[in-house]
Amino acid sequence: MSRMTMIQAIRSGMDNAMEKDDNVVVFGEDVGFFGGVFRCTQGLQEKYGRQRCFDAPISESGIVGAAIGMAAYGIRPCVEIQFADYMYPAYDQITQEASRIRYRSANDFTVPIVVRMPTGGGIFGGQTHSQSPEALFAHVSGIKTVIPSNPYDAKGLLISAIEDEDPVMFLEPKRLYNGPFDGHHDRPVTPWSKHEFGEVPDDYYTVPLGKAAVRREGADVTVLVYGTMVYVAEAAAEEAGVDAEIIDLRTILPLDLEAIEESVRKTGRCVIVHEATKTCGFGAELMAVVAESCFYHLEAPIIRVTGYDTPYPHAHEWEYFPGPKRVGDALKKVMEAA
């Protein structure tokens, strides 16, 4: 056990995976000698050599396209896209190639790749360093999408993603990279070392994909949430004094339908929180899932609290970022409904 930041945990995950399986190869912009702009891959090139951890040209479609070819050969690339905002040039390779090669080849070729990318706002990254594109992945059949909320999960989920036989998009909330977040931007954060989730085994372990975690048990309302917003939801529940059950989805596809249904049937209320824009965001899918399968258990309309349908505004990040106040208001509102 060590106390780790999410960056260290992710690095440790790659390290363990590379140690265990010499087919695991890591590459991306700046990930080699330098260890990546967030230093997630620091030391891997030194330890495993340039054949297994190396810098890539600034060509996201090249990075993912090459990873696909490598995976088709039989190795396991875990690539880094420097920011989720820069996956768009690779979107074609991800959504029309990686996602379908198993299907269109009738299982003759498979491409188990992992595409890691820092996601979300809250670090004043402006509109091109703050995006949350998870819904764009979730809409596509054949890929999986993972968003951890703490160092322990990040490492265990990443190892699962590397072991997984399908292409996995691994979105790392950069607001949580260096330490936890209490949901409030204007308060100093306690380091992960004071937080239970900072405790990360040094050895190889997995956290299964497709399984949600109950972060807080509650009787009155289910909050469906993932990534950075888990902490906003926790703060909101405390401050609004609502007995909320907080479900950290961890994987949005495959989605833990059973955990969602069980919780909503119990509480009869549901609030959905994400940082991405609202319209056609992943919250819309969650709402649909809840409406389809739990309608007769609902005692109040489902509410979404999300980023606004605008690009991420640099100077106004904190107004944009759904904070505990907005989430708390939503919790109170669903509780008021008869």
Place this chain on the structure above:
Amino acid sequence: MSDAKPLSLYVPEPEFRPGDKPDFSNVEIPQAGAAPRPPIDVEAGDIRDLAYTIIRVMNREGDAVGPWADMLNDDQLKEGLEDMVRVRAFDARMLMAQRQGKTSFYMQALGEEAIACAFSKALQPGDMNFPTYRQQGLLLSTDYPMVDMMNQIYSNAADPLKGRQLPIMYCSKEHGFFTISGNLATQFIQGVGWAMASAIKGDTKIATSWIGEGSTAENDFHSALVFASTYRAPVVLNIVNNQWAISTFQGIARGKAATFASRGLGFGIPSLRVDGNDYLAVYAVAKWAVDRARAGHGPTLIEHVTYRMGGHSTSDDPSAYRSKEEATSWPLGDPVERLKEYLIKRGVWSDAQHHQMQEMLEMQVAEAQKQAEKNGTLHDGPHSSPATVFDDVYHEMPLHLRRQRQEAGL
């Protein structure tokens, strides 16, 4: 006020349109045998000229000349001729099958048969092709069963791809044929990645990537060049320049600036242009590039200069956009005729033998078709079970898909 004249956009146009009499006399066709054959460890800069000329082996008198000649013996050449005629017979039958409504779509390689047929002979088992939809010759010149190709075209019960892909988008890992994407150019970089993996693992296998000249305008073409050149990947990058991208002439993908091969030079990739209608030349250049890749000298870019004699696909009518006589006026001739004439001149082949071979192949193709049709055609089943629609999306079927399959009653 400015006295500058209003600007206007330059939009290149092909020289001939329907109704025009094509005249290719200004197209420079270098003499066969004129291009040097460099050592395989050559630097790109030392063979710049090969990216601008056309490497040819068979001359107009029907002899094989120059440093790229004599790489295949008579039996191998007869086999090559047979492969090309097989592709042509296969194409003709399947085109007909499409017209008869037995499938939705077909794409022939008429005029381009030499390229895939000759190239495949330079490869070894275990090498991997990342082809486009016009390289059926890669399969038809090896031992891949014709019936399986037809099963795929018919999307029938024996379709190895379970009716999921458009006709002609074959796939066979075992036969070194990566699954074809309908999205142009995506596979050009994937082939580079495969080759990189082979190098990472210290393997001896190489990859080939394939692209049409029109599709070189896509970003992935450039990604592939930069990756191949950066990591010296053991890959052969093939551009099939058949002059037309549907109705768009090749000038739209490059202006009149330079050859397609020359694009490799900026990346330091040795780049060659070859007469794609000359079986001997294609084989010689392919072998050179494959040997180079296998010896660890890195990538090669080859522009195969050819002409798409047929329509783009069964959904296309080329007479609407190009001169009817263009295909027959094309100065590099017909690859089948050229190899046939060459073998006849060498005294190892005759018209009678050719005729006999053609008939035999047509019968083989017809027989394979009969076999395939026993498994059904597109509109006249049987097909794979509809339950297979839900298979192979993921390694294991997730709950939401299991529920959808249940709802569908499958």
